[in-house]
Amino acid sequence: MADQVLDAKGLNCPLPILRAKKTLAGMPAGNTLEIVATDPGSIKDFEAFCRTTGHELVEQENDGKIFRFVIKKTG
Amino acid sequence: MSADGTKSMSIIVTKGTLDWAYPPFILSTTAAALGLNVTMFFTFYGLPLLLKQLDLQMSPLGNPAMKMPMAGMHMGMPNIMSMIPFVDAGATKMMENMMKKKGVASIAELRELAVESDVRMIACQMTMDLFEYSLDDMIGGIELGGAATYIEVATQSEINLFI
DSSP, X not given: OOSEEEEETTOOTTHHHHHHXXXXXXXXXXXXXXXXXXXXXXXXXXXXXXXXXXXXXXXXXXXXSOEEEEEEOOO | OOTXXXXXXXXXXXXXXXXXXXXXXXXXHHHHHTTOEEEEEEOGGGGGGGBSSOOOOOOOTTOTTOOEEETTEEEOOOGGGGGSTTHHHHHHHHHHHHHHHTTOOOHHHHHHHHHHTTOEEEEEHHHHHHTTOOGGGBOTTOEEEOHHXXXXXXXXXXXXXXX
């Protein structure tokens, strides 16, 4: 169970990333954020986001319509 | 690149129609979200993007690549249609409705996110004077600058874009 959940359903690029960034900024390091999105582009976007920011993409899954990501904030 | 290895990006923003407002703001906010230092330099028709009161329009005139999804197909509009009053306003409204329907951020929202993300926004002094805009017309937190200011930023940026 993630420490916090961000509902990004119905939002298109770049909003899921921008909202995630904002939410992560307010979280302590080590906490996890679960993001739920409907934007198919979010898969690649969140992978790139974690690669460049250093946050850890702990989990990701999708059923083709709903995309779930769990990101752990690194300090 | 800054001393701690942070990468930088600069964007020269020269266009101010509703459609062309998107690339600079999407790129700048996303780059900032990915940890880059971003500077946007607004000049010529990019200046209205800094106005407190945004009034962005769009026109299908001379835009053969603009084909809107309508009635199950992609349809363009012949140039001659732009002679008809309110066709541009109609195209603008159509675009705005499409954006809202598909959850695309508004320019106002993207701009606010850019300001919150500490994207450096510079308004070109020369074109401000040329088009007689005053700093009071613009949102807060922007700087005035000239070409040399921009070039200096660009020499220190890994990515420099002209939009």
